[in-house]
Amino acid sequence: MYADVDRFVEECVDCASGKGRPPNPGPSPGNITPRRPFEAVSMDFVTHMPKSARGNTFLLLFQDIFSGYVMCKPMSSTTAQDVAEAYEERVFRSFGASSLIRHDQDPRFMSEVFTRFRELFGSRQRATLAYRPQANGQQERSVQTVIRSVRAYIAEADQSDWDDHAERLMFALNTSFDATRLETPFYLVHGWDAQGTVSAMLGPRPSSVQEKTAYE
Template sequence: MANSIALRVARVFEECVFRRFGSPSLIRHDRDPRFMSEVFQVFTEMGNIKLPASGERSVNTVMQSVRVGAEDPLQQDWDDIAEKLIFAINYSIDATRRETPFYLIHGWDAQSTLKAIFLSLQRSYG
């Protein structure tokens, strides 16, 4: 039961927050920390997000998304993958403008998952 609720919360978080704004550096909630842990465990599984020891470049993120899309030979889930690709492209730094498309539109950069995690860790240790 709790896992299905965590799955629904993770899906809503991905659709309404992550795809539009990137990862938040801080989330305030009134739920049990174990529940939030389940939510973000499901969220990382949904996106095939792996947390390496060092930060990935946005090109690697795009390539990972393309590989995930290539796993389905009939491309039946392309509409789900397209939004993740759009986020990856919007977060990539343009060589000419030296800014992300997201920054040019909104005036601020969306945060990647890793950046949000590292900022959170810095606050808790420093």
């Protein structure tokens, strides 16, 4: 799957044309340095997706700023209530409430419904500065990576089932080496490396080969 994604990204015209112009260099104001996974979470939308068989046209992304771990929720609408429910389902149920939720200045995230949810779980808002991608650069890069990867992954498949492939793509991204953090996002969150299907079927490795975990 990983090789296919890489190949499609290189060959896909949509991916090449969707890369856009590189952002302006320079410091990124308002950067956040969390101390643990899911202390701070960024959120954003991938828009203009083809309408799926389930009626989804948006992909909501949640990224842990500490590890780079990305989760997604295909959606058919983007109301504050929908966003709050998606956060509760994808983030809160697995990792608890974040101390900080970072997003762009958009009415979706400023409505009364989402504000009540945010206050209930003790999170606070921090908006980016005047729509400058550099102010939320990590999430912006992840959004562009996911956009290119989703398009590449479904380039030769039925466009109506892209939301079925989204979770598989998130797994591929989360188990890919992060050159900045020098680990995979999966390892930084869970403390061990994800085991692939083939490895699971082959059984445990010989005792002479020790698998790395954060608990040893």
